[in-house]
Amino acid sequence: MGNLRTLVLNADMQPLSWAPLSVWSWQQALVAVLQDRVVQLKTYDDVLIHSSRDAFEVPAVVALKRYRKRKKVSFTRYHVFLRDEFTCQYCGERFAAGDLTFDHVLPKSRSGHSRWDNIVTACGPDNLRKANRTPREAGMKLLRQPFEPTPRQLDAAARRLPSAKTELHKTWMDFLYWGSELEG
Structure with missing residues (x-):
């Protein structure tokens, strides 16, 4: 149970971020559902949390009720x-x-x-x-010039990583590849 995470989507049903993927602990997500801050879209099968009076399904995917605009990418x-x-x-x-x-x-x-x-x-x-030289002085060539990426550019790069699909929970798959081409 401790390793269950909840995928967090924006109000437009797209992940808040792919880089890193927007996830919360299941506990944070359950609190947000109970406080009516998010819409629960999918739950984990056969996983229930019990209080003294109630049982709750554990959220696998939630969506924010209010759209959150994406900001500039932090330099990390x-x-x-x-x-x-x-x-x-x-x-x-x-x-x-x-x-x-x-x-x-x-x-x-x-x-x-x-x-x-x-x-x-x-x-x-x-x-x-x-070393302490420019690429030209060192006789080296850059593959491409450095630039400040947009959130969308980083998201696209994250989706292209070899590990992108293998680290995703199966319950999330219906929510993550909308807007991308279907694989044959």
């Missing part, structure tokens, strides 16, 4: 790696997050700032090879 290590799809922007290989680093395109020692348009994902060897 995870979001940079996700924007770059966990791929070194120099060699093009995909890595686990633990094997990746940030690289300042214009090095910090040369007035390069830690912000979206100056940070890329790099593997350790390429980051060391580039």
Whole structure:
């Protein structure tokens, strides 16, 4: 029971976020249902919570009653790696997050700032090879220039991750792939 989570959709029936996927603990979701802040769309089969007088189904999917506008993407290590799809922007290989680093395109020692348009994902060897130089000075080429992603761009990148479908509970599937092409 402790590992059950509840998928949270916006009022438009789309996930609040794919990056990371918008989920609550089942306890948070049940409280929101009881406070009438969300609509319960789906429950877990054969899972009930009992109080002294009542039994409650555990929410698997809920939707907010009020639409919540998505804000700008926060500048975090995870979001940079996700924007770059966990791929070194120099060699093009995909890595686990633990094997990746940030690289300042214009090095910090040369007035390069830690912000979206100056940070890329790099593997350790390429980051060391580039060192305190620009890509041009190091004889390296970026796969693409760094940019500030929109929430939609990060969501699309999250859906393309190899683990995206394997980590989703089966009760959520009917709610997650609307608006995308059906697979053949």
